[in-house]
Amino acid sequence: MKAIVQDRYGPPETLTLADVDAPVPAADEVLVRVEAAALNAYDWHVMRGDPRMARLALGRTRPRARIRGRDFAGRVEAVGSDVQGVRPGDAVFGDLGDANGAFAEYVCVPATMVAPKPANLTPQQAAALPLAGVTALMGLRDVGQVQPGHRVLINGASGGVGTLAVQLAKVLGATVTGVCSTRNVDLVRSLGADHVVDYTRDDFTHDARRHDVVFDLVGNRSLTALRRALTPTGTLVLSGGGVYGGGSLLGPVWLLARGRLLAPFVKHRIVALTATPSRQHLDTLRTHAESGHLTPAIDRSYPLHEVPQAIRYLEGEHARSKVVITI
Template sequence: MKLKRLFAWTLGVLVVGAGAAFAVGWFTSTNSCYTDPPVSPRDPMKAVIRCDYGTAERLEIVNIEKPVPADDEVLVKVRTAAVNPLDWHYLRGTPYLMRLGTGLRRPKEIRMGVDFAGTVMTVGRNVTRFKPGDAVFGGRTGAFAEYVTVKQDRAIALKPANLSFDQAGGVAIAATTALQGLRDGGRLKAGDRVLINGASGGVGTFAVQIARTMDAQVTGVCSTRNVAMVRGLGAQEVVDYKRADYTQGPARFDVILDNVGNRTLAENRRVLVPDGRYVLIGGGGPDDGRWIGPMLKPLGAMVTSWFVDQHLGMVLAELSQQDMNVLRGLMESGAVTPVVDRRYPLREIADAVRYVESGRARGKVVIVME
């Protein structure tokens, strides 16, 4: 009973605080969208922007000024980028609580996209890690564009020679999330039994492969049409969620990596060992609660963790060059191979976002610059 009261109090504080911020911010926030200035860019490039929160129809392809690298930056000609669930959350501005950081009435950042792969064109005078002509991959806000600048010590690394630009363009967020979810959140070790819910999605396809490199016993959960693919990625056991409920089976797991969030915390805890680790990655669709949305479940997990031996929490990927290079090594060795579902030209960016938002993507959805 005390736990329920504490949880309700915490949630109430969040909601009231968010509401107060919106009441103030609604009348005070401003937005200077790129389309406002009348001056045409002198050295233009195409980029995807959105001036307001909304659906994929809000996305625009416009000409903006091509960036010039600072002394510690590289200029990358983007060959491919990728759509992530994060993109449509930012596009819609939901759950509303996130707008405390992204902008109340309108988005502070109008550029879209994070994952990219491309070729270094020029480098700043202090850059020593990269040179013109290098094929690279990484993550940086504004990747849905013909060019991006990236600091040489941020989330950028040399592209593995055995990967295509299509494959490398979809690595950064999904693969980093899988790596950090298993290694840091799940503290996965050799011999552990790990269940990956949503094993056929962007994060899931990486997670199955990364878990196998850590010598874990992998069970993947996916739909009927994806069973063979998930097994081919290395899962020893595959649960078809259309035929069975993993939370009702006899198996017990040391780690659950939950990319879907379609089962209650209590149901997941039932199939965890007494000191198991539950790591929530996803669990929010476009029609979830608009104020709190998928944030309700991780909040409940963290509060519950205070009172039980099981570790329950959430992981949000933190992109870094160190982990880009870890992933590069795994992909160069052939142990991890990105799965690309569909590729869209830049002009069809809205269709690509809608497809990812539908939840039907198998692996990654890539945007090809024209």
């Protein structure tokens, strides 16, 4: 099969299209013919081994997983002997997690980590959901505990996670403020945001408006500044680093670590989010998509052999919403 492979850390030029052996499903796995995959900031961080501290988990000199990509949508080709409830021909979507491998014609994935594709979404839209959607869902519902009437601010509202977070916060009944650049104001407003802050003109951390939940997806503000935007007993959810510039030893890890250290000593709830996709989360995203309340916004689409160009576009911070790969 064709796949995008990488044998050393580095820029997009280290990614090449190659012929590799197609995977064979284990007893608890399904083999999926990939129709679309999606880029995440995670992909270019792994590609570069950045922040460098992450190489302790990713691989010291090169990524342990040779094929890049984790989010996908496609059709089941075969199932392992122990798999129940999934059959060849089923349209599915899912997240390979740290195993990677979605930028390829076929992937093997545990049956528990795929779900039926939302019937009203294209494969490209479905592939855009797993990691970004689960991050938004966990940050708002599971960790932020957003309730109807809450005021929620999303810093990084025009990104892959942010565009889904705006919609999910509205599903949860919140009044939503999205923070983005000038060119993305209309996009964020069209997704349902009640208020939009253009960070090139205004500083939301000095605004008089206070929020029950601040969901930080950027990691470009101090904890002190972020806490200024909260009500006295509000919740700060840290998932920053998705769009940070890179090239450091610790990257966003330092902000997340400081948040954990500070949390026991302040009235605000401060939570560093680690997204862990599950079948239950994917099913919830499917339900919201099929009800018409959640529609992934697609910025650009690239064919498989142009993954390096797609990652270069994402890495340059010009992308808004999701960038997808058609296979």
